[in-house]
Every structure is written in structure tokens, then in C-alpha cells.
Amino acid sequence: MIRILIVEDEIPISSMIALSLKKHGYACDCVADGAEAADKIEDSRYDLILLDVMLPGLSGFELMDLIRPLEIPVIFLTARDAVEDRVKGLRLGAEDYIVKPFAVTELLARVDVVLRRYKKGAETLQVEDVRIDLRSMQVWRGEELLSLTRKEFDLLVLFARNPNAALYRETIYEQVWGGDLEFGSKAVDLAVQRLRKKVGWEDQLRAVSGVGYRLEVET
Incomplete structure (x- = not known):
């Protein structure tokens, strides 16, 4: 089963994303701060990470230093919509950058695209x-x-x-x-x-x- 880590400090958003992904057959873990996310990433195997930028502890941008060598695809989910933030996120190695608020159907489509790109989605x-x-x-x-x-x-x-x-x-x-x-x-x-x-x-x-x-x- 595809495992996805959701790193999001707004619990209602995190819960909504997890519920939608689980309905589509994905297994999800949720964490609310950067330090806990770092522990999860080091201790578990994930096929995709949905990552907020503004987090307590470590920011999403800082977490990319840990994630990048593991070659786990990342989609940023953030309220930071400035062009320079989008460019920074993509240059740090993210596969996609989605600005809040977003439609769940769009997120699911983008998740499917990234997983297919990495040949991790079920065929x-x-x-x-x-x-x-x-x-x-x-x-x-x-x-x-x-x-x-x-x-x-x-x-x-x-x-x-x-x-x-x-x-x-x-x-x-x-x-x-x-x-x-x-x-x-x-x-x-x-x-x-x-x-x-x-x-x-x-x-x-x-x-x-x-x-x-x-x-x-x-x-």
C-alpha cells in the first residue's frame, strides 16, 4: 500500500487531507511540526510527503535537506504564494507546489501524477x-x-x-x-x-x- 506522510500544523486541514487520501486507498500518517516529521522520515518508509512550509520546529524548506537524499517525492502545501517561495520550493527538489486554499480533487489528481511519475502508483x-x-x-x-x-x-x-x-x-x-x-x-x-x-x-x-x-x- 502507498504510504503518505502529511506534515501540516493545521489539524482540520491535515484531517481532511488524510480522510480523502484514505478513501482512495492510501495509508497516511499525520504530524504537526517539523521536528516530529524529521523523526518519522528517519524511522519509516514513505512513498510521498505532503509538506507545509510554515511549521513549528523546522520549516518545510529546512526539512528538504533531510528528505532530498532519500529521494522521496514531495508536494508543498502552503499559504505562501509568492513567486519566490514557489521557485525556492521547486529548486529545493519538490515535485509540486500547491497554494492554500486548494480543492481536494485537485490535490488527489496531483498526488496521482507524482506517484505515477515515480512509478509508485498501482497500475x-x-x-x-x-x-x-x-x-x-x-x-x-x-x-x-x-x-x-x-x-x-x-x-x-x-x-x-x-x-x-x-x-x-x-x-x-x-x-x-x-x-x-x-x-x-x-x-x-x-x-x-x-x-x-x-x-x-x-x-x-x-x-x-x-x-x-x-x-x-x-x-
């Missing part, structure tokens, strides 16, 4: 007899190649990355369509119905009353 997902190729965006059930729309593919990936977890309609709509669910509840229901039939998950992809849907599979 395929397997759920029972369904195989999903994330690079080619092709899906097989056994030996049969399925024909899915882009939204159906994204929906399938979301369920495959969160087996046996009840996903709220709001979460599904945000992750697959982007934006607020206010006018999209019916779109979620119709897309799930079509996906059930195409993938043959009439029994596995179940409605959860008052919540949304859950993909029920044996683990």
Missing part, C-alpha cells in the same frame, strides 16, 4: 474477477473486455479502492463528477444502476439506506 486494481487497468482505462471481467463510459470507469475505480466501505452519495458525486451533490443525486443513482449491469455486480453493489452505496466483496 491495476483487482476485485474478484474484475481487473481494472488504470493506465489504459480498460476493464475486464474474466476474459471479457467491458465497455464503460469515463464516469462509469471513475465510479468503478472509486468502489474498487474502497471495498466494503459505505460511500455517501455526496462523496461519490464529489469524487466522480466534482462539485456539490445538490442537483446530482439522480445522476449517482443512474450511474450505479448502469455500472451494476455492465460489471455484473447486481448482488455486490448494494444501496445503504440514508447513506449511498457499498461494494460488498470477500477480503
Whole structure:
């Protein structure tokens, strides 16, 4: 499993990022100061670090001296939006520099891009007899190649990355369509119905009353 270290001293932001990443199948650790981050980095193995600049103890820029020799990719997440700060962060070796406030969907996309660049992201997902190729965006059930729309593919990936977890309609709509669910509840229901039939998950992809849907599979 991909492990990500979140170094962020604003706990609500850190918790929100961790929750979103975990829903996408990543394992996360969170720390709130630079010194604790240094200890974590020395004691554990991480595939990616999301790093604030302004931290108690050691700054994010100072931590780069420790991180760079380990060749762990870094994405800066910071309120410092001056051009010179962006340039400094990238020259210190960061793969990306995202200014707060940011959309979670954008962060997830940038995380995926960096992990693919380092060839650390999973290339395929397997759920029972369904195989999903994330690079080619092709899906097989056994030996049969399925024909899915882009939204159906994204929906399938979301369920495959969160087996046996009840996903709220709001979460599904945000992750697959982007934006607020206010006018999209019916779109979620119709897309799930079509996906059930195409993938043959009439029994596995179940409605959860008052919540949304859950993909029920044996683990």
C-alpha cells in the first residue's frame, strides 16, 4: 500500500487531507511540526510527503535537506504564494507546489501524477474477477473486455479502492463528477444502476439506506 506522510500544523486541514487520501486507498500518517516529521522520515518508509512550509520546529524548506537524499517525492502545501517561495520550493527538489486554499480533487489528481511519475502508483486494481487497468482505462471481467463510459470507469475505480466501505452519495458525486451533490443525486443513482449491469455486480453493489452505496466483496 502507498504510504503518505502529511506534515501540516493545521489539524482540520491535515484531517481532511488524510480522510480523502484514505478513501482512495492510501495509508497516511499525520504530524504537526517539523521536528516530529524529521523523526518519522528517519524511522519509516514513505512513498510521498505532503509538506507545509510554515511549521513549528523546522520549516518545510529546512526539512528538504533531510528528505532530498532519500529521494522521496514531495508536494508543498502552503499559504505562501509568492513567486519566490514557489521557485525556492521547486529548486529545493519538490515535485509540486500547491497554494492554500486548494480543492481536494485537485490535490488527489496531483498526488496521482507524482506517484505515477515515480512509478509508485498501482497500475491495476483487482476485485474478484474484475481487473481494472488504470493506465489504459480498460476493464475486464474474466476474459471479457467491458465497455464503460469515463464516469462509469471513475465510479468503478472509486468502489474498487474502497471495498466494503459505505460511500455517501455526496462523496461519490464529489469524487466522480466534482462539485456539490445538490442537483446530482439522480445522476449517482443512474450511474450505479448502469455500472451494476455492465460489471455484473447486481448482488455486490448494494444501496445503504440514508447513506449511498457499498461494494460488498470477500477480503
